[in-house]
Amino acid sequence: MRDHTFKILVTGPFAAGKTSLIQSVSQTDVVSTDVVTSGDESDVKAHTTVAMDFGTYTVDGDDVRLLMFGTPGQPRFRFMTNILKGDVDIVAFVIDAEARQTHASAGVELRSLLSDLRVPAVIAVNRCNDDGTAKRLARSLGALDGESVIACQLNDPDSGREVVVEILITLLAKIERTELATSGAEVS
Amino acid sequence: MESVKTGSRVSTNAIDTGTAPVAAGPTTPSSMPSRPATTPLAPPPVAAGPAEKSPPAAATAPPLALVLDELVDVVEGVHGALLGSVDGFAIARSATMPNSAAHAAILAAGMGLAHQLAAMGGGDELRQLVIDHDQGLLLLWPIGTQRVLALLTARRVDQAHLRRFVQSRASWLAGER
Numbered sequence: 245m246r247d248h249t250f251k252i253l254v255t256g257p258f259a260a261g262k263t264s265l266i267q268s269v270s271q272t273d274v275v276s277t278d279v280v281t282s283g284d285e286s287d288v289k290a291h292t293t294v295a296m297d298f299g300t301y302t303v304d305g306d307d308v309r310l311l312m313f314g315t316p317g318q319p320r321f322r323f324m325t326n327i328l329k330g331d332v333d334i335v336a337f338v339i340d341a342e343a344r345q346t347h348a349s350a351g352v353e354l355r356s357l358l359s360d361l362r363v364p365a366v367i368a369v370n371r372c373n374d375d376g377t378a379k380r381l382a383r384s385l386g387a388l389d390g391e392s393v394i395a396c397q398l399n400d401p402d403s404g405r406e407v408v409v410e411i412l413i414t415l416l417a418k419i420e421r422t423e424l425a426t427s428g429a430e431v432s
Numbered sequence: 433m434e435s436v437k438t439g440s441r442v443s444t445n446a447i448d449t450g451t452a453p454v455a456a457g458p459t460t461p462s463s464m465p466s467r468p469a470t471t472p473l474a475p476p477p478v479a480a481g482p483a484e485k486s487p488p489a490a491a492t493a494p495p496l497a498l499v500l501d502e503l504v505d506v507v508e509g510v511h512g513a514l515l516g517s518v519d520g521f522a523i524a525r526s527a528t529m530p531n532s533a534a535h536a537a538i539l540a541a542g543m544g545l546a547h548q549l550a551a552m553g554g555g556d557e558l559r560q561l562v563i564d565h566d567q568g569l570l571l572l573w574p575i576g577t578q579r580v581l582a583l584l585t586a587r588r589v590d591q592a593h594l595r596r597f598v599q600s601r602a603s604w605l606a607g608e609r
Contacts, residue, residue, distance in 0.1 A: 277544030279518040280578055292519055295541035320520055320537040 249309045250415055253329050254297070255357065256338035257346040258317035259288050261370040261398035263297050265338060266314045268404035270299025285318070292316065295324055301408055310411065312336075319349075329357070334415055335365040336407065338398070341372035341381055351385035358391075364418045366392040368407045373397070493604040496524035504528055507597050509589030511568070514582040515575070515605055516540060523579065523607075535582070543572055543580050573598065576606030 254262045267274050277295040285292060297314030313332075315325040337354050340346065358365055367387050369378035378395035379387075387393060394410045396403040493499075500513040504526045512529040516522050520540035522533065529535075546561040563570035564587070571583040571591075581598065598605065 275548055277541070277548065279540065279544060281519050282517045282521060282578065285519065293544075294518070294520055294537075295544040316541070318520070318537075320533060321541060323534065323538065324541055 248307055249311060250333040251331055252310055252312045252334050252336055252411060253325075253332040253361075254312050254314040254336045254338065255325055255353075256317060256368075257340070257343070257350045257353075258285070258292070259343065260317060260338040260340045260346070260350075261368070261396075262314045262317065262338045263293050264370075264398040265336070265368065265404050265407060266297045266299040266312050268398065268401040269301055269408050270312065271302060272300045274299045292318070294321065296328060303412065308412070310408065325357075329361060332361060332363055334363055334411060334418070335361065336368055336411055337365055338368045338370055339381070339385065340370050341377070341395075347381070347385060355386045364391065364414050366394060366407065366410050366414050368398070368410075369393065369395050370398045496605065497526065499601050499604055500524055500526040500529075503583075503594075503597055503601075507590065507594045509586035510583055510594060511586070512584040514539070516580050516582065518543065518574075518578050518580060529584070539572060539580055539582050543574070546572070575602060576608070579606055581605060 254266055256262055263276065263278065267276075275296070275298040277293055277297070278291040279294050280286075281288070281290060281292045293314060293316045295316065297312070299312045299314075301310040301312065302308070303310075313328045315321070315328055335357060337350075337357075339350050354365070354367070365387075367378075367382045367385070369381055372378045372381070372395040375393070375395045379393045382391070382393040392410050392414045394407055396407050398404055398407075496515055500515065503513050504510050513526045514522065514529050514535055515524045516536035516539045518540055520537035522536035525531065542561060543558070547558050550556075550558040558574060560574075561572040563572075568587050569583075569585045569589065571585060571594075573581045573583070575581050575598075583594065585594070
């Protein structure tokens, strides 16, 4: 682990809980681009991210540092995801378990993003109390067996921290796999 | 919202969306200049000049696309205008502006970041975002608190004139009436 700073892309559909996750766990002031919503979207929530959210989380002093880049959720802001997704180490994909109408397109987005980025993912199923339910939902979105799934309640900061722990575990597993693959290559 | 005062203004430089003239007298285009102050508009201070002719007093706002077309016609060096919401929806565009849904979203994202950049510079209020490119300027002005106006202009556009024109129609553009 030469580089102890990791870039996390926090993405997912509109009103899934991306900004809540970053705001609840960031240890530095969150850079946010929230504005007042208009039209039909104002029936769902009062504010929305138009460019990005940015927050950080540091573990063990300065040893491991997570940089969280949150995207807007609406398809019209997809270009921001394309800007923010460069060099990410892991994707945190947030989905609202109860917003079923978002699930089909979220599944398509999740698969297309991960086949493009080829990095591990943590699927955070918001407004869900049960990991079994979360796993079934994630699988219905096309989540693969190796991808982490966690049920969470992102209006609760403790729950957000559990998502961060899951992200760290998933990152460590990736690093171990990479090191194994590297040492295997050296042997052969 | 319509406080008739000047004392409560926080910033001396910010323009206001003002109010279009209230119906009084003949409905000619040359009625009183609009001087009242309400919702802050944010473009930068410019040298004082003659007030822009106010639109005819009318009970209802004209279609905003026509206001933007007029702006392009009246202010030399303005090639196109697009009015969007701060959350990335197009509200109106001049006929000279290509119809691209992406533009309004890009404007919103750009302004979202520009507010943060202004804060990085120690500012409290974003007045304008200027994109200076090889073909001219793109000026982004907050209109009230919920809208943004994008102006494609030549580099030598008369910004004072442009600002006075926008000021005179600001309450319409802000969607206040």
